Amino acid sequence: MSITTIHDVEFGAELPVFEPDTSLANVGVFARAVGWGGPRFKSHEGARKEGFPGALVPGIMGMGFLTSAIHQWAPVGQVEHVDTVFRAPMLADTPAIISAVVTDIDEDDGIVELDMTVKNTKDETRVFGTARVKLPLS
Amino acid sequence: MVDLEELKGKFLNTEFASRDLQLEADNLIAAATASGESRPEFVDTAHESFQATPAYLCSISSGRHLPVDFPSLGGIPMDGGKAVERFAPVKAGVPLTVKAHLHEIYDKKGRSGRMIFIVVRTELFDEDIAHLANIDSRLVVREKPDS
Numbered sequence: 001m002s003i004t005t006i007h008d009v010e011f012g013a014e015l016p017v018f019e020p021d022t023s024l025a026n027v028g029v030f031a032r033a034v035g036w037g038g039p040r041f042k043s044h045e046g047a048r049k050e051g052f053p054g055a056l057v058p059g060i061m062g063m064g065f066l067t068s069a070i071h072q073w074a075p076v077g078q079v080e081h082v083d084t085v086f087r088a089p090m091l092a093d094t095p096a097i098i099s100a101v102v103t104d105i106d107e108d109d110g111i112v113e114l115d116m117t118v119k120n121t122k123d124e125t126r127v128f129g130t131a132r133v134k135l136p137l138s
Numbered sequence: 139m140v141d142l143e144e145l146k147g148k149f150l151n152t153e154f155a156s157r158d159l160q161l162e163a164d165n166l167i168a169a170a171t172a173s174g175e176s177r178p179e180f181v182d183t184a185h186e187s188f189q190a191t192p193a194y195l196c197s198i199s200s201g202r203h204l205p206v207d208f209p210s211l212g213g214i215p216m217d218g219g220k221a222v223e224r225f226a227p228v229k230a231g232v233p234l235t236v237k238a239h240l241h242e243i244y245d246k247k248g249r250s251g252r253m254i255f256i257v258v259r260t261e262l263f264d265e266d267i268a269h270l271a272n273i274d275s276r277l278v279v280r281e282k283p284d285s
Contacts, residue, residue, distance in 0.1 A: 018174065020173070020174045021172070021174065026172050027172075029168055029169075029171075029172045030168070030169050030172035030173065032168070033164075033165040033166075033168035033169035033172065033194075034165070034169055034194060034197035035165075035197060036197070059217060059219070059220065060193045060194075060196040060197060060220060061172070061173060061193065063192060063193040063196060063220065063222075064169065064170070064172070064173025064174070064175065064191055064192075064193030064194075065173055065174060067173070067175070067191060067192050067193060068173050068174035068175045068176075069174075071175065071176075071177050071180075072174075072176070075177065078224075079192055079224070080223065080224055081221065081222065081223045081224070082192050082221065082222050083219070083220075083221035083274075084219050084220055084221065085218065085219040085276075086217055086218060086219050086220075129219070129221075
């Protein structure tokens with residue numbers, strides 16, 4: 001269900017699952033766009049030489065996945081605040097699963113609070129966080 | 139063991155970095171699209187409110203992470219996470235000013251020792267000194283027992 005006003009939101013509702021593109025090529029596009037061009041984001045071999053198990057997805061790209069999931073769920077919502085904790089590295093070419101749940105609703109001010117996670121296919125949390133989203137009152 | 143109260147007294151809320159910059163539209167679109175973003179305000183320069191995504195704003199905070207005279211805490215600072223608070227759209231092609239200060243210093247103690255958390259707040263302003271956004275970078279340092 002697409003959310004258009006604060007009254008469309010239900011406490012405890014889960015956002016539709018969002019599976020982002022974590023391919024090495026796409027990670028490279030993001031890393032170049034934000035000015036992070038190190039080997040760890042460009043190739044698995046380069047990342048291994050730096051001591052990582054493979055090429056990394058930048059932590060802030062994980063934040064980008066989370067806000068994209070919010071925008072797909074609530075196309076008119078404005079993410080006022082988003083806070084992410086980078087618990088463990090996300091690896092390129094490894095599927096990531098974004099999930100989020102509504103943890104609070106303020107119908108007077110049109111504010112929704114969300115808890116969000118980025119997990120791998122082993123159900124291990126890579127990034128988690130919260131977001132405060134402003135929605136129209138009507 | 140590092141005295142956090144002393145660190146707070148010396149470093150908190152004192153600006154240690156400042157720079158001017160302009161965001162490039164192509165980079166904003168590339169980063170947004172790669173993140174799975176499809177809303178026009180983030181991927182279409184023709185949109186009246188074309189702007190940077192919160193994740194892109196986090197990249198602005200990179201650069202000098204700590205004041206030059208900040209003491210070594212014994213370990214290498216790790217990127218523990220980032221937060222963005224937005225007050226107004228951050229647009230491409232307009233002059234921006236970035237200012238950084240240490241916003242918070244705290245610790246957590248566990249079985250493996252003490253972890254020190256340092257929150258660097260980067261504030262983003264436009265040329266009219268309107269406050270557009272705050273970006274908080276959380277650095278985590280595992281203190282060495284003898285430091």
